[in-house]
Amino acid sequence: MNGRFEHDAGDAETTLRYFRGRAMQMLHDDRDWGWSGLVTPLCHQGVEWGSETLLHELREGRPCGPALVSVYVYAGHRGRGHLRRHAGARPAGQRYLTTPGCGIFEVLAHLDPATVMAAPISGWPEYRAIEDHYGAGVARRSGVPLMNHVDEGLRVLHRWLGASPAALRAYCLHPLVQGDADLRASYDAGLLDGLDPTAVALALEYRHIANGFLSPMESHPGYEDPASIVRSPLAAVDRMLVADKLQNCKDFRRHHRDSHPRASWLERYFTRWLEALGVGLDEVDRLDAEVTVPEGRLGPPRDC
Secondary structure: OOOOOOOOOOOHHHHHHHHHHHHHHHHHOOOEEEEEEEEEEEEEOOEEEEEEEEEEEEEOOEEEEEEEEEEEEOOOOOOOOHHHHHHHHOOOOOOEEEOHHHOOHHHHHHHOOOOEEOOHHHHOHHHHHHHHHHOOOEOOOOOOEOHHHHHHHHHHHHHHOOOOHHHHHHHHHHHHHOOHHHHHHHHHHOOOOOOOHHHHHHHHHHHHHHOOOOOOOOOOHHHOOHHHOOOOOOHHHHHHHHHHHHHHHHHHHHHOOOOOOOHHHHHHHHHHHHHHHOOOOHHHHHHHHHOOOOOOEEOOOEEO
16 A cells, blocks of 8 residues: 555545545546545444545536445444445445545445446556655645646546557656656666566656756757757657646646746746647646546535
């Protein structure tokens, strides 16, 4: 288990953060999911034992069909029949929704064979490697979880660009190898051992190309002529760069454009990269809209 998700929560407030993190993971599922943002504590005979939240499949941005439910049983209340009772009390036709990291798919599928497993990419070894590395870490300036860069970038790669599984795996790995210190630490710790060799090769090629033009560089021909920015001969790496630059530009515009001391420089930097990759700036706004997830709130408890 990694530090990103609290698997032994004992209160609804902690599960709210848990469910919001899972909603972020679902951004790169094959289907679109709309999270209600409402987390409901569950009680039985006056004792709070867990919480639940609802999600809808979205089609063209609109809810489609009945809501699905995700449930969390608090540590100390497991193995007491709460899930079985919850399953029996659901509205007719309501299905469970879970992700690989929750670790309860088999249990839920035993109670309801129609249980849905979302975000399968989050169960891949390469995804787990970066999730273990980042844990619950957040960006220094914005406080945004570091894993958002991975989840949102995977949405671009998988849902927008139809990238290959190897490119998706490589994108998960790129933060582990991009900087010299990152590469050295990952190599020494064996973090890349046993992973898909094609994905590792793509991640290293990504490092080679991306490090050729970084935002701290104050002098680079790419600022004047985007065509001078060196591109990879591999289309998979180009797609990874599109995902990376779109996501970083989105975060810059959302959190730093009006406050960062180098804001105008960074705006120019991202614009040049996107021009080199043939991506319009309107795609930054599109990504911003698609990855906006509710902060979430707690509702009143209900008996179950």
